[in-house]
Amino acid sequence: xxxxxxxxxxxxxxxxxxxxxxxxxxxxxxxxxxxxxxxxxxxxxxxxxxxxxxxxxxxxxxxxxxxxxxxxxxxxxxxxxxxxxxxxxxxxxxxxxxxxxxxxxxxxxxxxxxxx
Amino acid sequence: xxxxxxxxxxxxxxxxxxxxxxxxxxxxxxxxxxxxxxxxxxxxxxxxxxxxxxxxxxxxxxxxxxxxxxxxxxxxxxxxxxxxxxxxxxxxxxxxxxxxxxxxxxxxxxxxxx
Numbered sequence: 009x010x011x012x013x014x015x016x017x018x019x020x021x022x023x024x025x026x027x028x029x030x031x032x033x034x035x036x037x038x039x040x041x042x043x044x045x046x047x048x049x050x051x052x053x054x055x056x057x058x059x060x061x062x063x064x065x066x067x068x069x070x071x072x073x074x075x076x077x078x079x080x081x082x083x084x085x086x087x088x089x090x091x092x093x094x095x096x097x098x099x100x101x102x103x104x105x106x107x108x109x110x111x112x113x114x115x116x117x118x119x120x121x122x123x124x
Numbered sequence: 125x126x127x128x129x130x131x132x133x134x135x136x137x138x139x140x141x142x143x144x145x146x147x148x149x150x151x152x153x154x155x156x157x158x159x160x161x162x163x164x165x166x167x168x169x170x171x172x173x174x175x176x177x178x179x180x181x182x183x184x185x186x187x188x189x190x191x192x193x194x195x196x197x198x199x200x201x202x203x204x205x206x207x208x209x210x211x212x213x214x215x216x217x218x219x220x221x222x223x224x225x226x227x228x229x230x231x232x233x234x235x236x237x238x
Contacts, residue, residue: 012167039224048133050214050230051168058224066225098167111156111218111226115167 010034014099014116021089021123029084029119031099039102040082041066041113042074044095051098057082089123096120126151126217130229138237143187143202145232147215150196157198158216158226159189168214174198175220185209210236 012033021027031040039058043051043066053066057076071093073085082101086093097120100113131146149155156175160168172183179191185208189200198215215229 041226043228048230050130051228053225053227056224064224100168111224112158112170112173113168113226115169117167118165 012099012101012114012116014097014119016119017117018120019122021086021121023090023123025089026085026087027089027121028086029097029099029121031082031084031101031116033080033082033099033101033114035101035103035114036079037101037103037114038079039104039111040076041100041102042072042082042084043098043100044068045098045118046095054084054097086121089121091123094121094123126155126219126227128215128217128227128229130215130232132232133230134233134235136235136237137205139207140204143200143205143209143234145200145213145215145234147189147198147200147229148196149198149215149217151217151219154220156218156220157189157191158218159183159187159198159200160214160216160228162212162214162231164211171200171213205234205236207236207238210234 041056042054055074060079063074075083099116127150129148158173159171162168174181174191182188212233218226
């Protein structure tokens with residue numbers, strides 16, 4: 009019962025380096041999301057996907073790219089990391105159940121990224 | 125568009141006392157509302173949700189919340205706080221009708237004093 013798995017759990021980068029965060033879900037969920045969590049700011053949506061091969065921008069997409077080549081995976085990329093991207097990143101997934109369904113998100117455990 | 129406002133970034137209660145965490149929402153259409161809990165170094169877990177029907181919603185661990193349309197509120201309560209309730213709590217909103225985005229509040233950290 010893995011649910012949503014994020015790798016890596018921790019990473020330290022230098023300014024300008026690139027990296028990719030991987031989110032994998034085994035629940036066959038259609039929708040997947042990347043959020044960042046910062047003190048006092050709650051969770052802010054970076055990018056999301058409503059199906060394989062689709063992506064869309066959230067509230068704070070600048071400096072990030074995403075890909076959803078396979079339904080079970082949602083990758084978040086930082087091409088040139090900046091200290092402002094120091095944060096905890098959460099992936100979540102959701103399976104829509106029709107117009108009356110509610111978006112109950114299943115979250116991963118988080119990936120803590122520090123950019124020096 | 126939708127948004128939520130959580131009043132109080134930190135709340136302290138004594139063990140056994142009433143827990144009240146406040147959430148007000150704004151949405152252009154009937155909302156779906158949620159409370160999530162986050163324990164240290166973990167992801168978020170669903171406590172309870174409101175979609176349609178009964179406005180008093182019961183969740184896990186003895187928590188409940190009441191949807192009040194006239195006040196645009198969805199406050200979270202628990203009659204008697206337990207030490208294990210210490211965590212951060214997030215209110216969230218989405219729009220009914222298959223809307224894709226969920227918007228979170230800024231969170232309230234609950235401290236339980238023995």
